[in-house]
Amino acid sequence: MNSLGAASITGVDPEDMPMIRTLCKVWRERYPYNLIRSSYYFARYGFKDFGISIPDRIRASVSACVGWPSKAVRVLADLSVFDGWTIDGADPYGVADLTDDMALELAIPQAIVSAYMHGCAFLTVTKDSEGIIITAAQRRIQCGRLGWTA
Incomplete structure (x- = not known):
């Protein structure tokens, strides 16, 4: 993430650098939340036991069903089909x-x-x-x- 503060990128026009920096800033700001969303999607978000609702005798064998975020994303993604690019002219x-x-x-x-x-x-x-x-x-x-x- 630190390398995104580069003053220039080989092969990139200097007038495009402000837009690239703006995009990188947005990416940096959203990165922590995207990690949480990824954890939900990959079902790695930890189950938090508050110690009030699960009896001690079954607490060790309880796990949360967190596969629904992945299911919701996949159902929508499977409906999106890439048909090609729309390029006006050449x-x-x-x-x-x-x-x-x-x-x-x-x-x-x-x-x-x-x-x-x-x-x-x-x-x-x-x-x-x-x-x-x-x-x-x-x-x-x-x-x-x-x-x-x-």
Whole structure:
């Protein structure tokens, strides 16, 4: 999280940096709440016993049923289907080709689940020595010249 205060990013126009900083600020502010939402989704939020409603003899064998947040998110996410991009006129950045070459139809459903969990999701495109990397939600999909792995 500390690296998001960078003054510049290689390959990014300096006039775009204020918007990137604003997006990073929003992400930082929402991060603690997103951790809680993720815990609910993955059913890892701890069961809190206040010591008043569960008899001692069964307290050790009681657990909370917390799978409903995941169910609610998945039902809505499964109804959202990616049909493609709407690009007016030419495609100067090659978004359609990138989508086909990298099989983004596999990454986008992950971003949809993340959007339902956290209220917003992004696809981040970066490049390393092995090829292009697309990060959707909390999963990393790596694409090299010979194919991709998830």
